[in-house]
Amino acid sequence: MSALLEVEGLTKRFSGVTAVKDVSFALAAGEITGVLGPNGAGKTTLFNLLTGFLPSDHGAARFEGRSVLGAAPHTIVNLGIARTFQLCRPFHGMTVRENVVVGCLAPRANVGAGLEQRVSDILEEVGLAHKAAQPVDILPYGDLRRLEIGRALATRPKLLLLDEPFAGLGAGEIEPLVQLIHRLHDTQGLTILIIEHKLREFMQLVSRVIAMDFGEIIAIGEPADIVRHPLVIESYIGKADHGLA
Amino acid sequence: MRTRDWLGAAVLVGLFVVLPPLLHNQYFTGVFIVCAIDAIWAASWNFFSGLTGRENFGQALFIGGGAYTAAFLNGSFGLNPWWSIPGGIAVAVVLGLVVGFPTLRLKGPYFALATLASAAIMQQVAINLWQYTGGSEGIYGLDSLIDSSLGYYYFVLAVMVATVVVLSLIAHSRWGTILRAIKGDETACQAAGINVTVYKIASLALSAAFAGLGGVLFAHYQQAVTPNDFDVFLSISVIIMAYVGGIGSIWGAACGGILLNLMLELLRGMGEYRLWVYYLILMVVLFFMRSGVVAPLWRRLSGDRSA
Amino acid sequence: MLTVLIYGAVTSAILAMLAVGFTLIFGVARILNLAHGAFYALGAYCAYSLTAIFKLPLIVAALVSVALVALFGVAMERVLVRPLRQSSLAVLMITLMVALTMEQALFVVFGSQSKNVPAFINHPVNLYGVSLDGQRLLALAIAVCLIGALWLFIQRTRLGSAILAISQDPEAAQYMGIPANRIFSLVMGLSAALAGAAGVIAGPFLSVRPTMDQTAMITAFSVVIVGGLGSIPGSILAALVIGYSQTFVAFYLNPEWTGTVSLVAILLTLVLRPSGLMGRAVGA
Numbered sequence: 034m035s036a037l038l039e040v041e042g043l044t045k046r047f048s049g050v051t052a053v054k055d056v057s058f059a060l061a062a063g064e065i066t067g068v069l070g071p072n073g074a075g076k077t078t079l080f081n082l083l084t085g086f087l088p089s090d091h092g093a094a095r096f097e098g099r100s101v102l103g104a105a106p107h108t109i110v111n112l113g114i115a116r117t118f119q120l121c122r123p124f125h126g127m128t129v130r131e132n133v134v135v136g137c138l139a140p141r142a143n144v145g146a147g148l149e150q151r152v153s154d155i156l157e158e159v160g161l162a163h164k165a166a167q168p169v170d171i172l173p174y175g176d177l178r179r180l181e182i183g184r185a186l187a188t189r190p191k192l193l194l195l196d197e198p199f200a201g202l203g204a205g206e207i208e209p210l211v212q213l214i215h216r217l218h219d220t221q222g223l224t225i226l227i228i229e230h231k232l233r234e235f236m237q238l239v240s241r242v243i244a245m246d247f248g249e250i251i252a253i254g255e256p257a258d259i260v261r262h263p264l265v266i267e268s269y270i271g272k273a274d275h276g277l278a
Numbered sequence: 279m280r281t282r283d284w285l286g287a288a289v290l291v292g293l294f295v296v297l298p299p300l301l302h303n304q305y306f307t308g309v310f311i312v313c314a315i316d317a318i319w320a321a322s323w324n325f326f327s328g329l330t331g332r333e334n335f336g337q338a339l340f341i342g343g344g345a346y347t348a349a350f351l352n353g354s355f356g357l358n359p360w361w362s363i364p365g366g367i368a369v370a371v372v373l374g375l376v377v378g379f380p381t382l383r384l385k386g387p388y389f390a391l392a393t394l395a396s397a398a399i400m401q402q403v404a405i406n407l408w409q410y411t412g413g414s415e416g417i418y419g420l421d422s423l424i425d426s427s428l429g430y431y432y433f434v435l436a437v438m439v440a441t442v443v444v445l446s447l448i449a450h451s452r453w454g455t456i457l458r459a460i461k462g463d464e465t466a467c468q469a470a471g472i473n474v475t476v477y478k479i480a481s482l483a484l485s486a487a488f489a490g491l492g493g494v495l496f497a498h499y500q501q502a503v504t505p506n507d508f509d510v511f512l513s514i515s516v517i518i519m520a521y522v523g524g525i526g527s528i529w530g531a532a533c534g535g536i537l538l539n540l541m542l543e544l545l546r547g548m549g550e551y552r553l554w555v556y557y558l559i560l561m562v563v564l565f566f567m568r569s570g571v572v573a574p575l576w577r578r579l580s581g582d583r584s585a
Numbered sequence: 586m587l588t589v590l591i592y593g594a595v596t597s598a599i600l601a602m603l604a605v606g607f608t609l610i611f612g613v614a615r616i617l618n619l620a621h622g623a624f625y626a627l628g629a630y631c632a633y634s635l636t637a638i639f640k641l642p643l644i645v646a647a648l649v650s651v652a653l654v655a656l657f658g659v660a661m662e663r664v665l666v667r668p669l670r671q672s673s674l675a676v677l678m679i680t681l682m683v684a685l686t687m688e689q690a691l692f693v694v695f696g697s698q699s700k701n702v703p704a705f706i707n708h709p710v711n712l713y714g715v716s717l718d719g720q721r722l723l724a725l726a727i728a729v730c731l732i733g734a735l736w737l738f739i740q741r742t743r744l745g746s747a748i749l750a751i752s753q754d755p756e757a758a759q760y761m762g763i764p765a766n767r768i769f770s771l772v773m774g775l776s777a778a779l780a781g782a783a784g785v786i787a788g789p790f791l792s793v794r795p796t797m798d799q800t801a802m803i804t805a806f807s808v809v810i811v812g813g814l815g816s817i818p819g820s821i822l823a824a825l826v827i828g829y830s831q832t833f834v835a836f837y838l839n840p841e842w843t844g845t846v847s848l849v850a851i852l853l854t855l856v857l858r859p860s861g862l863m864g865r866a867v868g869a
Contacts, residue, residue: 124462395848554686
């Protein structure tokens, strides 16, 4: 099975600091893969490189054989890669429904006359149908996360990049979100790449883990192996501000 | 739109249709003509800046562009004045594209300053290249489009209504939703697969088109153009009108244009204190009604729960 | 040639005084104060009234004028700007309205004729064989001193550090117990004082009329943009660049085009390098 996403030697420097260093990996279609690493490991930078929000210095990244480096963010979305942000970014001043509508207006979504129905379906899918008319500015954080996923889904992605989807969520909100992600994967055959800190939720979701530290990949393997990997443990315990969950 | 909105609009338009002939005074008809033109300008500004949140401080660039095109086509080249309309709109659109491309990627205050500078530069050019533009005096002797004052008024009124209708339709369409999303969070909009740049440039060009159209109508009303048509005071007046009308509301902006021009007229009795009182009133209004006056007031009075 | 050098320096110095205040309040409070030019005008007119009408000695009038303008700035910030801080457009509009109202008020009270602000030094000074206007040289000296003093204040005092902290991250600064609001008022006062002082010392040789705030505003804008919004060293550097450009254009080309210099500078900067010479990265 040829890889959906192939990354080779991806590198990004910020005046002296190498945020992402020679990163290479491949994602097969239908996988849920995790990206693990302490703060500053370069995980979000990796996402930004893959989705066109940052230009790369070196390396290659191919989605379905097509290079995505150097393309504008909206072009990449229309190739089939959608992402969420570490800190939720809803469209302020608009309702939940309108937020999803915008996603449906991406050329790839190809909605035409069926806009209303598609928006309702997506809201149903992420569990926000009952809040469709609410302005996003009063939404609790857990709902904002669902909304952002819904908006990403609206663009009909093949690959979904989730940046710390569980950050900032209370205990009661995490499990339903895990279920949602599982459901999306099972019913829509989405390939998913998740950045996360919280190991427990990770274990439940992913079948493979890419561990990063200081911009480099230090290990790739199954969740059970990765948590016992000496380099991974060192990357966490070695830092004063972080510990294994 | 709800029924009461239609009713309100009908009453308003009806008033403006009926008032001038009733007043039977050429001066007042002139005032109303300027009101309608201000309304077109304010609506055009609000369409782009009100919806996207990118404050354009140089709307006068497009207004003056349309006006001077009319002056060149009709005044210098002697063409039939009706050619000014497509000509002025075309020039304004080109200006919108030329200014839009390099400046739309700038954040808030920078975009405002870039647009302000563009209009100011054009004003300097109009003054300095006096051999072609008539310098500070400008160009005069333009023909009027319709000789009857009242007739011209009804024409401009019709154009104003058409402007509000067209821009409102677009503002409530998918295009408008995307513009509002750009205001909400431009990065997230890109992440939703929208080509934000194309939308911003297209919207600025459309805003410029209507501003230029207003400029043409104004030029043929004054039957002259001067570098003041590019002035920053004009740009700012347009913003104030749209602000008073309610940011984001096209019809509100149009009303703002009408109201402010009327207020300025009514204050004529104050002689040299006129502008001072005008600005003081505006300052008070702006301070206490931050989302504008007309549109929010209407929503409150007509019992709109969703506002 | 020396004349051009000195005149350029004087122009740059006045520009720097205007620009530094403007960029300071932006850097600290993210406010684009469109009333800044009005502070400049107010300074000049206060100096005029206090000397011509109240017959105060010049030194006293100068100091009182600057104090009055500073107070006005603080009052404006406290009463009009602070309640509207969540909307940058609202702040832009209200400061604009203050500027316009002030301009009209000056028209009404003083009329549109140019006014005469007396100079500290009335006679020309001889420097290296070139006869130069004494007031202009004084203006240069005062500008350098004031800006230098401000710079030292920001770099060396605790209050100055607080100001720097707030301009980097207002929220974090507040968590550290720095009273943001009071700092904003203080900075606005400083900014207004600088602009007012510029009006007082430049009034004698630059035109004093109600519309003087407009030219001041546009030129201040250009300096601040070219230098980078929020950067004081940037403003000083840009003031030199634009001040000398204007002087060269006025002396060797056509005085009419000096206004265009600042406008073109703004546009070029925004298109080529929006963050200016020393500002932070900018772009949607």
